[in-house]
Amino acid sequence: MPNVRARPDACPGALRAHDAADGPLARVRVPGGAVSAAQLAVLGAAARELGRDVIELTSRGNLQVRGVRDTAALAARLEAAGLLPSATHERVRNIVASPLGGRGPRGVLATDPLVTALDEALRARAELARLPGRFLFALDDGTGDTTALDADAAHTPDGLRLAGTRLGTVPGDPVAALLAAAEAFLEIRGGAWRLAEVPDGARLVARRLGAAVRDTPPRPDPAPPHAGLLPQRDGLTALEAVPPLGRMSGAQAEALAAVADEVRVTPWRSVVVRDLDRDEAGRASAALAAAGFATDPASPWVGVTACTGSPGCAKSRGDVQGEARRFVDGLSRAPETPVHWTGCERRCGMPRGPVELRTAEGQQ
Template sequence: MPVGESSGRSRPDACPGALQVHEAADGLLARVRLPGGAVSAAQLRVLAVCAAELGAGVIELTSRANVQVRGLRSPEIFAGRVAAAGLLPSPAHERVRNILASPLSGRGPDGLLDVLATAYALDRALCARPRLAALPGRFLFALDDGTRDVAGLGADVTYLATGRLLLAGRDIGLTVAPDTAVPLMIDAAEAFLDELSTDGPRAWRIRELPDGPARIASRLRDAPSGIATRPPDGRPGRMDAPPASARRPCAGRIAQRDGSVAIEALVPLGRLTSAQAGALAHTGHAVRLTPWRTVVLPDLSPGEADRAEQALAAIGLTTDPDSPWAGVTACAGRPGCVKALADVQADARRWVHGLGRAPATPVHWSGCGRRCGLPRGQVLQMIATTNGYEEHQE
């Protein structure tokens, strides 16, 4: 396997966090990790107030189901408030708590396991290992409930409820039982740190290590715990997840297996105003943020779902799967990014307002050739240049 698309890094990872903020072109930016994308109504209310009182009034949803607050005027007060809300359980580990989970967490028709409980257990185990605070802020865990919605997102370590463990998105023959998934995932992170060379190129992800998945798997198979094994025939198993693809957000009602209802709503360009976030918190329901920058309200009765849909529509969040906003994403652009050549947020909004329905192919607007935030899979790319936008599709 080649070294990877970002080998030979010359500096440590500098991903922002709630404490280690990033100085963007439009001010300080803080990122708050939400393992499993889960946030309570009370916590969301705190974030909304922080965005309004301390920031630029916007909460950005990230492709890892985390949140960002831009234009912070007092990062110290912000950090104190999110810590008091239970969103900062370990200051040393706050940038490495990157844990995706299937948003419905076993509730949907194909779900097999409540992976949100596993996400919480993984978060606790991660924070309990002092050494793992040294993980790069890009290192990513994922927990797939059997729906195979997050299995194709290329996380460094992915647990599938079908009993498989993927490394850098590859199934190379590691099996694990649900009750040993968390220890194995922690061991995989430890193995990654063991494989990092002190005098060679830096790596932020397993895929950036030469033969990274095989090297990590070898360490796990040799571990005394013996919880990682080959399939009975001794050969690596076939990939137990679909190829990575650009999932179109599944807006609308989703029937849960227990008879309850979940609602997924589109968030235009993944940005909530502080007023929208406050109104969402005011519904009183727990919220799940997704890697597709949507919000999910699970465990609703039919009557609650009716009221929730009305509340979402009132604040500009649509539950129509054919909405022109479905599948349209954009980087920060101007004025938030010094490298951007255009205000892609404004340009994308004008473009969407000219559509009658969702575009046939997901579309991503980028302010420069770095293409930050580009979704995986087939995407029509609108890349800003000094002479307008260049269309590109891979």
């Protein structure tokens, strides 16, 4: 029998905000992490003028605005900026992709066109609006970075994976196969939010797709926390920057918009600016560092993450953000093992892979 959740899926969106302890939380889906400079400027102004001036980066490469005072006004701004192309499907546009899109040393697949095609096809299928807000699609360019996330349905250069399980050849193009997998999940899900929650779910979906389950090699390790310059195979450079604890102010979002026409938000809570020459990369790195981003791979902010904590989360037992910041203040460089701070047993936002867990227990 499929796993049945005790409560319905309440994953927030831009139109259905989550009632957090510090006010409504609106999550904005950005497929493939792609956000234009104009959209960043809109988000920055909205966070400052309509919310608590906090934009959080999520573990699915999306963005969320905290403490929204006027959700209707926010939705109107998002729609005008092209960040809300579908009222019916806005919560199901969970698509992660390799941030370099095939440009890196190990990248062999251009994922950007696939992100666009998948998003458009997903929004065109009315029945897929019924997907849980936690169902995740992934497109890996061969780097292994998004494969490590064990998405519900992932396309890699080696073929389709379902909840981390590799399949044999699936007829049709990759987008069609991903959508067929999502439709099959809806048929078997019961009350499950993720394919991994359905007993033998990957095999059941594979059978519906007419594909065999293959031996799955060990899952690649998650991408280590990183900041700084990344080489591209075409001789250009990408810059990865880390906003402390995965949070930006409106001013920081606007500073990011000033250095690039488009950025990629990563599932490890950083941002990537691509296709820079060395001079442009140096100027962008200096500008973002001045705005409070970590652009040095040795920065203590690289490798330290935290949940929201009090007062933003009613379940937290302490001021997680404050404890994490005080911890970073005592470091001289990035920790060898990533450190995640949490305020309760749920461990929200904890990265995959080796992590040192710390709990903020003090009450506010």
